[in-house]
Amino acid sequence: MLSNPSQLLVRNAHLFEQGQWLLANAEDAQVFSELDGDIDGFHQNWQIYSQLKTQNNHEFAVALASEKRYDGIVLYMPKAKEHAAMLLANLACHLKPGGCLMLVGENNSGVKSAPKLLADYGHKAVKLDAARHCSLFNMVLSAEVKPFNLDQWAKEFEVNIAEHNLRIYSLPGIFSHKSLDDGTKLLLENLKPIPTAPVLDFACGAGIIGVYLAKKNPAIQLTMSDVSAIAVHCAGRTAEINGVTADVLASDGLKDITRKFAAIYTNPPFHTGTHTDYSITEQFLRDANAHLGVNGSLTLVANAFLDYPPIMEKHLAAPLVMAHTTRFKLYHCQK
Structure with a gap:
């Protein structure tokens, strides 16, 4: 299904009929089949990329x-x-001189800040079209582009627990960039013994x-997974900085994970972009049940208003509330 920003691009399909184009962080896979032209894809979302990876010229990476x-x-617009x-x-850095650098997004996503975001790359951003509560902005590249250094965008911060x-190595686009969020803090401060x-x-x-x-527990065999290329990169760097060995991988939920675990720990998302999304x-x-071994356990922290316990009880076991605040609840259930 086409997202609203993708519908706006299809409405302007003539723009992509000439030259070589790249769509970055498309919100759906379908847009690539709706547009004619020489169009590649760059993705930081594994769920979208996995639908397109068998096709030519699609890249999944942090940069x-x-x-x-x-x-x-x-x-x-992220x-x-x-x-x-x-x-x-x-x-x-990947545009030809005089190339078009465009931003598309829903009006409530922050895309209206496009003229300011694009100001370093040319003289004036122009709004090309607006429809479906979305806007499409263009800047013709005329400024000198500086070489890109990912680490210049990174922030390292300390976390002290017990x-x-x-x-922690963090980049823009990561959950709770630059700081420890209160939900994760609640989980870490109230852990049961970690299985070896x-x-x-x-x-x-x-x-x-x-x-x-x-x-x-240095004896654990640690796997970390996320749908985001940024998260996979940051988690890998965080492990490296702290001298931890881990298997860090991209996965659409649990689809790309084959092994079973003695325990799963998570502070799961309930947003996709700017939209509330409980489906993940x-x-x-x-x-989760299929990925837990005998007597395996799940430890999950979530906003207190989210009604996850009935789903946990139906598919795994009745959860215990290990700790809570006015905003968060920490659940634990065991097969």
Whole structure:
């Protein structure tokens, strides 16, 4: 199904009929079949990329690495403006001189800030079209583009939990960029003994939960997974900085994970971009049983208003509330 920004691009399909184009972080896979032309894809979302990876010229990465230069690049506006700025700095390096650098997004996504975000790359951003509560902006590249250095966008911060001091590597676009969120803090401060066995940090973000588990019990076999290329990169760097060995992988929920675990730990998302989306966690809860070994356990922290316990009880076991605040509840259930 075409997202609203993709519908706006299809409405302007004539723009892509000439030259070589790149769509960055498309919100759906269908748009590539709706547009005619020489169009590649750059993706930071594994769920979208996995639908297209058998086709030519689709890349999943934290930053675009292709040596190809494009006549035009369209970036779908991400939730965080700093994430958009980082992506534009990366993507502009892959434009031909005089190429088109475009931003498309829903009006409530922050796309109206496009003229400011694009200001470093040319003289004036122009709104090409608006429909479906979305806008499409274009800047003709005329400014000198600086070489892109991913680490210049990174932030390292310290997390102190109990007797453990961790260094966390974070990039724009990651959940709770630059700080430890209160939900994860509640989980880490109230852990049951960690089994000396394979464990999974699901929807790992920057890898805080997984790396803390490994510091608390160095004998675990740690896997960390996330749908985001940024998260996979950050979790890997966080593990490296803290001297932790981990298998860090991209996965659409649990679809791309084959092994079973003695325990799964998670602070799962309930947003996709700017939209509330409970389906990711609900599907995870339906699938978790098949990825837990005998007597396996699930430890999950979530906003207190989210009604996950009935789903957990139906597909796994009745959860216990291990700890709570006014905003969060920490659940634990065991097969």
